[in-house]
Amino acid sequence: MVKLVKGTIEDIELTRAYNQQLIALAEEDPRIVDVEADVGNCIFGPEFQKVFPDRYVNLGVCEQSLSSVSAGLSAVGLIPFCHAFAAFASRRMCDQNYISVAYAKNNVKIIASAPGISSGENGGTHHACEDIALVRPIPNIVIMDPADSTAMRWAVRKAAETFGVFYIRAERLNGYRVYEEDSEFELGKANVIRNGNDVTLIAEGSLILNNCLKAAEILGKKGISARVVDIFTIKPIDVDTIIRCARETGAIVTAENHSITGGLGSAVAEVLCDNCCVVPMKRIGIPNRFGEVGQPAELMEIMHMTDKDIAEAALTAIAEKRRNEK
Amino acid sequence: MKTDDIRELERIAARCRQNVLRMVRANGSGHLGPAYSCIDIVTALYFHAMNIDPQNPKKEDRDIFILSAGHKGMAQYAVLAEAGFFDKSLLDTFGHFKSPLPGHPDMHKLPGIEASTGSLGHGMNIACGVALGKRQDGLGSRVFVIVGDGELAEGSNWEAAAIAAHYRLDNLVLFLDHNGLQISGKTKDVMSFEPIAKHFEGFGWAAREIDGNNMAEIVAAIDSVPFEKGKPSLIVANTIKGKGFSRAENQVGYHYWNPSAEEMALAEKELEDLLMGMRT
Numbered sequence: 001m002v003k004l005v006k007g008t009i010e011d012i013e014l015t016r017a018y019n020q021q022l023i024a025l026a027e028e029d030p031r032i033v034d035v036e037a038d039v040g041n042c043i044f045g046p047e048f049q050k051v052f053p054d055r056y057v058n059l060g061v062c063e064q065s066l067s068s069v070s071a072g073l074s075a076v077g078l079i080p081f082c083h084a085f086a087a088f089a090s091r092r093m094c095d096q097n098y099i100s101v102a103y104a105k106n107n108v109k110i111i112a113s114a115p116g117i118s119s120g121e122n123g124g125t126h127h128a129c130e131d132i133a134l135v136r137p138i139p140n141i142v143i144m145d146p147a148d149s150t151a152m153r154w155a156v157r158k159a160a161e162t163f164g165v166f167y168i169r170a171e172r173l174n175g176y177r178v179y180e181e182d183s184e185f186e187l188g189k190a191n192v193i194r195n196g197n198d199v200t201l202i203a204e205g206s207l208i209l210n211n212c213l214k215a216a217e218i219l220g221k222k223g224i225s226a227r228v229v230d231i232f233t234i235k236p237i238d239v240d241t242i243i244r245c246a247r248e249t250g251a252i253v254t255a256e257n258h259s260i261t262g263g264l265g266s267a268v269a270e271v272l273c274d275n276c277c278v279v280p281m282k283r284i285g286i287p288n289r290f291g292e293v294g295q296p297a298e299l300m301e302i303m304h305m306t307d308k309d310i311a312e313a314a315l316t317a318i319a320e321k322r323r324n325e326k
Numbered sequence: 327m328k329t330d331d332i333r334e335l336e337r338i339a340a341r342c343r344q345n346v347l348r349m350v351r352a353n354g355s356g357h358l359g360p361a362y363s364c365i366d367i368v369t370a371l372y373f374h375a376m377n378i379d380p381q382n383p384k385k386e387d388r389d390i391f392i393l394s395a396g397h398k399g400m401a402q403y404a405v406l407a408e409a410g411f412f413d414k415s416l417l418d419t420f421g422h423f424k425s426p427l428p429g430h431p432d433m434h435k436l437p438g439i440e441a442s443t444g445s446l447g448h449g450m451n452i453a454c455g456v457a458l459g460k461r462q463d464g465l466g467s468r469v470f471v472i473v474g475d476g477e478l479a480e481g482s483n484w485e486a487a488a489i490a491a492h493y494r495l496d497n498l499v500l501f502l503d504h505n506g507l508q509i510s511g512k513t514k515d516v517m518s519f520e521p522i523a524k525h526f527e528g529f530g531w532a533a534r535e536i537d538g539n540n541m542a543e544i545v546a547a548i549d550s551v552p553f554e555k556g557k558p559s560l561i562v563a564n565t566i567k568g569k570g571f572s573r574a575e576n577q578v579g580y581h582y583w584n585p586s587a588e589e590m591a592l593a594e595k596e597l598e599d600l601l602m603g604m605r606t
C-alpha cells in the first residue's frame with residue numbers, strides 16, 4: 001500500500017531522484033550502465049560518472065545510436081539505462097526503440113526527461129507532447145510517469161530488477177511530495193490519492209497530479225466529492241481500478257502532461273470501451289497542436305490544463321451523468 | 327547590403343553581441359557560449375556575403391541561411407535585428423510566452439528565419455533540399471548552413487554529407503562551428519570526428535580551415551566559394567565558445583548562461599570597452 005504525505009512538502013527534481021537511485025542500484029548490481037547523449041548535468045549524469053567512470057557511456061549527440069547501442073549492451077548481459085530529453089527519446093529514437101530494443105526483446109530502460117510542456121522557453125522543438133502516443137503501441141513496453149521522488153525511486157528499482165523495456169518519464173521541474181518513503185507500489189497498479197464519489201480525476205505525472213488535487217479542492221467547495229487517482233503506470237494500465245472508479249463514481253476526467261491524442265486519455269477510453277463500461281468522460285491535456293514558447297504555467301493556461309479547466313471538465317461530465325440518470 | 331570594410335563588420339559583430347546580452351537580460355538566461363561562438367560568421371554572412379533584402383525577406387533570388395544548431399538562435403536573432411529584419415524591441419521578448427523569438431528559431435514566427443531548428447541534425451539535410459530546389463530555378467541562390475562540432479555526432483549529418491557530394495551541390499556552403507566544446511565537455515573527449523575536413527573531402531567536398539572569429543579570414547573564405555566547381559564547400563571555422571566575454575571563453579559551463587546582475591554588467595562593460603576602442 002502507498003502511504004500519502006500529509007501537508008505540502010516541496011520535492012526534489014525527479015531527474016535528481018532518478019540519478020541518486022541509479023547510483024544506489026549500481027552499487028548493488030554491476031550490470032547497470034548509464035548511457036548518455038551529451039546532455040551533461042540535465043539529468044546529473046556526471047555524478048554517476050564520478051562514482052562509476054567505467055560504467056558511464058557518453059556517445060555524443062546521437063540519440064538513434066543511444067537506443068541501438070543500449071540494445072547491444074543488453075545483448076551481452078548488461079542493464080543499460082539510457083537517457084535523452086523526452087522529445088528525442090521518443091521521436092528521434094522511435095524506430096530504434098521499436099526494432100533494436102523492443103522487437104529484439106532487449107533489457108533496456110529508456111529515461112525521458114522534461115516530458116510534455118516542461119521545457120518551456122525552449123519552444124516547440126523541445127516539447128514532448130506525443131512521446132507516450134509514440135511508445136504506447138510497442139508490445140510489452142512498460143511506461144511510467146512517476147509523480148514524486150518516492151515513486152521515481154521505486155520505478156527505477158523495479159525497472160532494474162525486471163527484464164524488459166521500460167520507458168520512464170522524468171520531470172525536471174520541482175514538484176511536491178505525494179508518497180511517504182516506505183510506500184509499497186505495484187507495477188500496473190494505480191494509486192487512489194484522494195477519495196470521492198461523484199467523479200474520478202485520473203492523472204499522470206507530477207505537474208498534472210498537482211492540478212487535479214487543486215481541482216478536487218475547487219469541486220469540494222461546490223459540494224462535489226472528487227476522487228483523485230495517480231495512474232503511475234500508463235502501460236500496463238490498471239484496468240480494474242479504472243473500471244471500479246467508473247462504476248463507483250459514474251464520471252471520469254483524465255489529465256495528462258501530453259497530447260490528448262494517444263496518451264492517458266486515450267488509454268483510459270480504450271479500457272472503458274473494451275469493458276463495455278462507458279461513462280461520461282472528458283480528457284484534459286495538450287490539444288492536438290504543436291508546443292509553444294512560454295513558462296509551464298502560461299502554457300497550461302492556453303492549453304486548458306489548469307486546475308480550473310479540470311474542475312470545469314468534471315462538472316460537464318457530472319452533468320452528463322445526471323442527465324443520463326433521469 | 328554589402329559591407330566591405332572589415333573594421334566595420336567587426337563593429338557590427340560587437341553590436342550583435344550586445345543584442346545577445348539584451349536577449350539574455352530579457353529572459354534571464356540563454357545559450358551564450360554557442361551564440362557568441364558563431365556570431366562573427368553570421369554577421370559576415372548577412373552584412374557582407376548574402377544576397378538578401380530585410381524589406382523583402384522572401385525575394386526569389388535570395389541566398390538562404392539555415393542554422394542547423396538551433397540552440398545558437400540568439401546569434402541569428404541578433405544579426406537579423408541589426409540588419410533591420412524586425413524591430414529591435416522584439417529582442418526584449420526572447421523566450422517569453424508566445425514570443426516570435428523562442429529559445430530555438432521558428433520559421434513561421436519571424437521574418438528571415440528559413441528553417442525551424444533546435445532538434446540537432448536536421449539543418450544539413452534541409453539545406454541539401456533547398457540547394458537542390460534552388461539550383462532548378464537558375465537564379466543563382468546559395469545556401470549557407472551552420473552545424474556545431476558536437477552536432478556532427480548525429481548520423482543524419484553524414485547522410486547529408488553524402489547527398490550534397492553526390493548531387494554536386496556547389497551552391498551549398500557548410501560552416502562547421504569548430505569550438506571544441508559541447509554540453510558535456512570537450513568534443514575530442516565526448517565524440518571526436520577529427521580530422522573533420524578529411525572526412526568531408528572523402529565524401530567529395532572541398533574544404534578549408536579558418537579562424538572563425540577572425541573577420542578577415544571569414545570574409546576571404548566566403549569570397550572564394552565554391553572552392554571547387556561541382557563540389558559542396560566546407561569551412562571548418564575554428565572558433566572560441568563564448569568569444570566576446572572573457573569569463574565565458576572556452577568554458578564548458580557557459581553553454582547555457584544564467585547570469586547574476588553583476589556578471590551581466592561585466593559582460594556589457596567588456597563590449598562597451600571593445601566598441602570604444604574600435605572608434606579610434
Ligand SMILES: Cc1ncc(C[n+]2csc(CCOP(=O)(O)OP(=O)(O)O)c2C)c(N)n1
Binds near residue numbers: 363444445503509
Ligand atoms: C536532437 C537533439 N539532441 C540533443 C539536443 C540538446 N543539445 C542542445 S545543444 C547540444 C550540444 C551541441 O554541441 P555543439 O554542436 O558542439 O554546439 P556548441 O555547444 O558548440 O554550440 C545538445 C546535446 C538537441 N537540441 N537536439
